Amino acid sequence: MTNSIAELEDAGCIFVIGSNTTAAHPLVARRILRAKEKGAVLLVADPRRIQLSLYADVAVQHRLGSDVALLNGLMHVILKNGWEARDYIAERTEGFEELAALLMDYPPERVAAITGVAPEDLARLAELYATRKPAAIVYTMGITQHTTGVDNVKAICNLAMLTGNVGFKSAGVNPLRGQNNVQGACDMGALPNVFPGYQAVNVPENHAKFSQAWGRPLPDKPGLTILEMVKAMEEGRLKALYVVGENPKLSDPDMNHLRHAMKNLELLIVQELFLSETAQGAEVVFAAASTAEKDGTFTNTERRCLRFCKAIEPLGDSLPDWEIICRLATAMGYPMSYSHPEEIFAEITRLTPSYAGMSYARLGLSGLQWPCPTPEHPGTQFLHRDRFTRGRGRFHAVPYIDPAELPDAEYPYFLTTGRMFAHYHTGTMTRVSPHLDREQPTGYVEINPEDARRLGIAEGETVAVASPRGRMEAPARLCRTVRPGTLFLPIHFGENPTNVLTSAEAMDPLAKIPEFKVSKARLEKVEWS
Amino acid sequence: MYRLVPSVCSYCGAGCGVLFEVLDNHLLSTLPLKTHPVNEGRLCIKGWSLHEYVESDMRLTGPYLRLNGRLHQVTWERALSFAAQRLKEIVARYGPDSVGVLASAKISNEENYLLQKFARAVVGTNNVDHCARL
Amino acid sequence: MAELKDLVRQWLDSGRVDLFLGYKEVAGHPLPYAFSPDNLEEVEELVVSPARYSLEKLAASILKERPQLKIGLLARDCTRRAVQVLTIYNQVEPGQVELLDLSCCPSRPQVSCSALSPPQVGEVKRALGIDNRLTPEQFEAIPAAERFGRWLYEFQKCIKCYGCRDICPVCFCRECSLEHGELVEPRDLPPEVPMFHWVRAVHMAGRCIDCGLCEEACPVDIPLRLLYRQTNRIVRELFGYDTGLTLAQPPFSVLGVGPAEPREAAGGGK
Numbered sequence: 001m002t003n004s005i006a007e008l009e010d011a012g013c014i015f016v017i018g019s020n021t022t023a024a025h026p027l028v029a030r031r032i033l034r035a036k037e038k039g040a041v042l043l044v045a046d047p048r049r050i051q052l053s054l055y056a057d058v059a060v061q062h063r064l065g066s067d068v069a070l071l072n073g074l075m076h077v078i079l080k081n082g083w084e085a086r087d088y089i090a091e092r093t094e095g096f097e098e099l100a101a102l103l104m105d106y107p108p109e110r111v112a113a114i115t116g117v118a119p120e121d122l123a124r125l126a127e128l129y130a131t132r133k134p135a136a137i138v139y140t141m142g143i144t145q146h147t148t149g150v151d152n153v154k155a156i157c158n159l160a161m162l163t164g165n166v167g168f169k170s171a172g173v174n175p176l177r178g179q180n181n182v183q184g185a186c187d188m189g190a191l192p193n194v195f196p197g198y199q200a201v202n203v204p205e206n207h208a209k210f211s212q213a214w215g216r217p218l219p220d221k222p223g224l225t226i227l228e229m230v231k232a233m234e235e236g237r238l239k240a241l242y243v244v245g246e247n248p249k250l251s252d253p254d255m256n257h258l259r260h261a262m263k264n265l266e267l268l269i270v271q272e273l274f275l276s277e278t279a280q281g282a283e284v285v286f287a288a289a290s291t292a293e294k295d296g297t298f299t300n301t302e303r304r305c306l307r308f309c310k311a312i313e314p315l316g317d318s319l320p321d322w323e324i325i326c327r328l329a330t331a332m333g334y335p336m337s338y339s340h341p342e343e344i345f346a347e348i349t350r351l352t353p354s355y356a357g358m359s360y361a362r363l364g365l366s367g368l369q370w371p372c373p374t375p376e377h378p379g380t381q382f383l384h385r386d387r388f389t390r391g392r393g394r395f396h397a398v399p400y401i402d403p404a405e406l407p408d409a410e411y412p413y414f415l416t417t418g419r420m421f422a423h424y425h426t427g428t429m430t431r432v433s434p435h436l437d438r439e440q441p442t443g444y445v446e447i448n449p450e451d452a453r454r455l456g457i458a459e460g461e462t463v464a465v466a467s468p469r470g471r472m473e474a475p476a477r478l479c480r481t482v483r484p485g486t487l488f489l490p491i492h493f494g495e496n497p498t499n500v501l502t503s504a505e506a507m508d509p510l511a512k513i514p515e516f517k518v519s520k521a522r523l524e525k526v527e528w529s
Numbered sequence: 530m531y532r533l534v535p536s537v538c539s540y541c542g543a544g545c546g547v548l549f550e551v552l553d554n555h556l557l558s559t560l561p562l563k564t565h566p567v568n569e570g571r572l573c574i575k576g577w578s579l580h581e582y583v584e585s586d587m588r589l590t591g592p593y594l595r596l597n598g599r600l601h602q603v604t605w606e607r608a609l610s611f612a613a614q615r616l617k618e619i620v621a622r623y624g625p626d627s628v629g630v631l632a633s634a635k636i637s638n639e640e641n642y643l644l645q646k647f648a649r650a651v652v653g654t655n656n657v658d659h660c661a662r663l
Numbered sequence: 664m665a666e667l668k669d670l671v672r673q674w675l676d677s678g679r680v681d682l683f684l685g686y687k688e689v690a691g692h693p694l695p696y697a698f699s700p701d702n703l704e705e706v707e708e709l710v711v712s713p714a715r716y717s718l719e720k721l722a723a724s725i726l727k728e729r730p731q732l733k734i735g736l737l738a739r740d741c742t743r744r745a746v747q748v749l750t751i752y753n754q755v756e757p758g759q760v761e762l763l764d765l766s767c768c769p770s771r772p773q774v775s776c777s778a779l780s781p782p783q784v785g786e787v788k789r790a791l792g793i794d795n796r797l798t799p800e801q802f803e804a805i806p807a808a809e810r811f812g813r814w815l816y817e818f819q820k821c822i823k824c825y826g827c828r829d830i831c832p833v834c835f836c837r838e839c840s841l842e843h844g845e846l847v848e849p850r851d852l853p854p855e856v857p858m859f860h861w862v863r864a865v866h867m868a869g870r871c872i873d874c875g876l877c878e879e880a881c882p883v884d885i886p887l888r889l890l891y892r893q894t895n896r897i898v899r900e901l902f903g904y905d906t907g908l909t910l911a912q913p914p915f916s917v918l919g920v921g922p923a924e925p926r927e928a929a930g931g932g933k
C-alpha cells in the first residue's frame with residue numbers, strides 16, 4: 001500500500017476494484033465504511049455484487065477480465081472533460097503523451113461493449129474519482145490474478161497519477177495483501193531475483209555485499225519463479241523441492257498438472273503445521289510450530305512490521321520454522337546458530353536499508369512502517385511524498401487484451417474464484433477451527449437463480465462444473481451476487497478443488513501470476529441413477 | 530500461569546493486533562488488542578477464532594520420514610540428517626539449480642529471511658519463491 | 664493510586680484472593696495482567712487502563728478451568744453490574760470474585776474510561792443510519808417507518824465477526840443461537856438481516872448491563888448499545904427490573920421464557 005490503513009478514513013473518494021473487502025480484509029473494510037460515513041464517495045467495480053456495493057455511490061459489475069478497458073475508459077472520460085491534474089502530470093510524471101494517444105481508442109461506447117458498463121455509469125465513476133480528492137484506490141487479487149495482471153496494475157497507477165492521486169495522505173494505490181505476511185516474504189527476498197529489501201541479485205554491489213555477509217560466493221543469475229519451478233519439475237530439471245508453510249497442491253492453479261510434475265521429484269521436503277495434501281506426498285515432513293508458539297515479526301499490507309510473542313510452548317515435538325531451517329543448514333555443513341529470532345532480525349536490519357532503523361525494542365506493539373532507515377526515523381506513513389521512488393512516475397500505455405479464455409458454445413459460463421468471509425487461503429488452518437468450520441463446512445458454487453432455473457437446479461443440489469482441464473462437484477448456492485452467465489467458487493476447500501478447473505498455462509507474462517479469476521466453464525446437473 | 534500475550538492475526542494482510550488468553554500453556558481465547566493502530570480493538574470472525582487451529586488434533590507433533598512407501602514418525606536427528614544428505618547428493622549430482630525452495634506468506638520475516646539465505650548460501654541457488662502469486 | 668496498589672498487595676498477601684486482574688503497561692499499551700502472590704513486586708506496575716477489557720469475562724474463563732480460585736478484579740461500575748449478572752446466571756459463584764472499585768462512571772469522571780469519549784459519527788451515517796450517541800428516547804422521536812430503514816442501513820454493514828457476542832461479559836452460552844442454522848441462515852455477508860441482530864437483541868433483554876463493550880468492538884460501528892438499551896427499556900417498563908443492579912432473577916427467566924438457559928458450567932460465548 002502506498003497509504004496506511006487508518007488513512008483511508010480521511011479520503012475524499014475510495015475506489016474499490018477487484019476486492020471483496022468485507023470478506024477478505026474486513027478490518028480494512030471498516031476504514032472504507034467509516035470514510036463513506038464521514039462523507040467520502042465510495043465507488044465499487046467488481047464482477048460480483050459485493051457487500052460494499054450496498055453502500056457505494058456508484059457500483060458497477062464489469063465483465064470478468066475487462067479491467068483495463070474499464071480503467072482506460074475512465075481515463076478517456078477524465079481527459080475529455082479536462083479533469084486531469086495538469087501541474088502534477090507536468091512536474092512529476094513522464095509518458096503522458098503516449099497514454100493520451102492510446103486513450104483516444106477507449107470511448108464510452110466501445111468500453112460499454114467490452115465491459116458491459118453503461119456510459120452514464122462510466123461518466124459518474126470518472127467524475128467522482130477525478131474530482132473528490134484525495135482519492136484512494138483499493139484492490140486485491142481481483143486485479144492481479146489475470147493474464148493481464150501487470151497491465152491491470154499499470155492501468156490503476158495511470159489513473160491515480162493522471163488525477164494527481166499518489167503521494168499524499170489518503171491518496172494512493174493500495175493493493176491489499178491476501179496472506180498475512182506476503183509483504184514480509186517479499187521484503188525478505190523470498191523471490192528469485194532479489195535479496196532482502198529488493199536488492200537485485202544480479203547487481204554486482206548487492207551480490208558482493210551479500211556474498212561477504214553470508215561468507216559464501218552466491219549465485220548471481222535470477223532463479224525460477226514458482227510456476228517456472230513446476231515446469232522445470234515436469235521437464236525433469238528440478239529434482240528437489242523444499243516447501244515451507246504452503247500447500248501448493250491446493251493453491252497451484254492447475255492441480256492435475258502439479259500432481260503430475262511432483263511425481264518427477266527425487267526429493268520433496270515439506271515443513272507444515274498439518275499433514276496437508278502436499279505433505280502427504282513428501283519424503284520428509286518437518287513438523288512446524290504455529291505463530292502462537294514462537295517469537296517473530298510479520299509485515300502487514302501497509303508495510304508495518306509487527307512483533308508477535310510466544311504464547312505457549314511448541315506442540316509436541318514440533319519446532320519453530322526458524323529453528324528447523326537453522327538445523328537443516330547446520331546439518332548441510334553451513335552452521336546457523338541464533339539463540340532467538342531477535343538475533344535474526346538484527347542481521348536483517350544490517351542488510352536491509354528499509355528496515356535498518358528497526359529493532360524489537362523500537363517495534364513495541366504498534367510496529368513501524370518501512371522505509372525506516374535510521375534508529376531515529378519514525379517510519380513512513382505513505383509513500384512517494386515529494387517524488388516517486390524512481391524519480392518521475394511513468395505512465396504506461398496499456399491496451400486492453402481479452403482474457404486467455406472467454407466462454408464459448410461448449411463452455412458457456414464465466415468461472416471465477418475467490419475467498420469467503422470465514423476461511424483463509426487453502427483452509428488448512430481455518431477448517432480445523434470449529435467456529436469457522438461451522439460457518440461454512442463445505443465448498444459451494446454460486447449460481448445466479450436465472451441460470452439455475454433454466455437448468456432446473458435447486459438450492460443445495462450437487463452440481464458439476466467442468467472446464468477444459470477438469471471437472472468437480474459442489475453444492476449449488478443460488479444468489480444474485482453473481483450475474484447470469486457467471487459462476488463463483490471459493491478457493492478454500494480441498495474436496496472441491498477449484499484448481500482442477502483453472503489453468504496453469506494462462507498467466508501474466510511478467511508477474512507470472514496465474515489467471516484464477518477468469519476461466520470458461522460448463523455447468524451440469526448431476527443425475528443420480 | 531495466566532497471561533495475555535500480544536500477537537498478530539495471521540489470516541490476512543491487515544495484521545490486526547490480538548491478545549492470546551493463556552492458562553497453563555493452553556490457549557483459551559483470542560481478544561482484540563484495544564490500542565492497536567490497525568484494528569483498535571476490533572477483529573473479524575477469523576481473528577476472534579485465531580487460537581482455535583493452534584492446538585488442533587490435526588497438528589503434526591513431530592517429523593516424519595517415508596520408509597517403504599509410508600510416512601513414519603521419526604526423531605528430528607533422523608529426519609534432518611536424511612534431508613540434508615539427500616539434498617547434498619542432489620546438489621552434487623545435478624547442480625544447485627536442481628533444487629527449489631518455496632517460502633511462505635504464513636511464516637515470519639525472520640524465517641523467510643533464513644529460508645532465502647538457506648537457498649542462496651547453503652544450496653547455492655536463487656530458485657526461491659513464495660506462494661503469494663497463487 | 665498508591666492506596667490502590669497497597670490494597671492489591673494486601674489482598675494477595677493475606678490470601679483474600681489468589682489472583683488479581685488489573686492492567687500493566689507493555690510498550691505503551693495497557694494490557695490486562697494477572698498479579699499473584701508470586702509477583703507481588705510487580706503490583707507497583709499496576710495501572711488503570713483507559714482501554715477497557717472485560718476483566719470479569721477473563722475471570723469467568725479462568726474460574727471455568729480453576730473453580731477453586733478466588734480472583735480480585737479492578738472494577739469499574741460496569742464490571743460490578745456484569746458480575747451481578749454472571750452470578751445470577753451461575754457463571755461465577757458468590758465469593759469467587761472480589762471487586763476493587765474504581766468508580767468511573769460519568770457522575771464521577773475523575774477516572775478515565777473509554778466509554779466516556781463519545782464516538783465520532785459521520786454526517787452520512789447521521790443522515791442515513793443511526794447516530795451512535797442517540798438515547799432511546801431521542802431515537803424513538805424519529806418516525807417509526809424511518810427507524811426501520813435506519814436499522815437496515817446499520818445491519819447490512821455487519822461483517823458477522825461475532826465480536827459483539829465474543830466481547831460481551833454476559834454472553835456465555837456454549838451453544839449460541841446466532842450459530843443455529845434454523846435461526847440465522849449461515850451464508851455469506853451480511854448475515855441474515857435483521858434476524859441475526861434481533862436474536863441477539865432479544866437475548867440481551869434483562870441481561871445486558873449497558874457496558875458498551877460490544878459497540879466498541881463492532882468493526883462497522885453499529886449502534887448496538889442503543890439497540891440493547893431499547894430492549895432493556897421495554898423490560899424495565901414492563902417489569903420494573905434494572906439489569907445488573909439487583910440479584911433478583913430477571914423477569915424473563917421468572918416467566919420461564921429465558922433467552923438462553925442458565926447452565927451450571929460457564930462456557931464462554933465461543
Ligand code: SF4
Pocket residue numbers: 024025026027028538539540541542543544545568572573574575576577
Ligand atoms: S482479524 Fe480479520 S481483518 Fe484482522 S488480520 Fe485477522 S483476518 Fe485480517
Ligand code: SF4
Pocket residue numbers: 828833834835836838839840841862863866867922923932
Ligand atoms: S445470550 Fe447466548 S445465545 Fe444469545 S447471543 Fe449471547 S451467547 Fe449467543
Ligand code: SF4
Pocket residue numbers: 827830831832833834867870871872873874875876877878887888891
Ligand atoms: S452493552 Fe453490549 S457488551 Fe455490554 S452487556 Fe450489553 S450487550 Fe453485552
Ligand code: SF4
Pocket residue numbers: 820821822823824825826827828877880881882883884885887
Ligand atoms: S460486532 Fe458488529 S459486525 Fe460484528 S457481528 Fe456484531 S454487529 Fe456484526
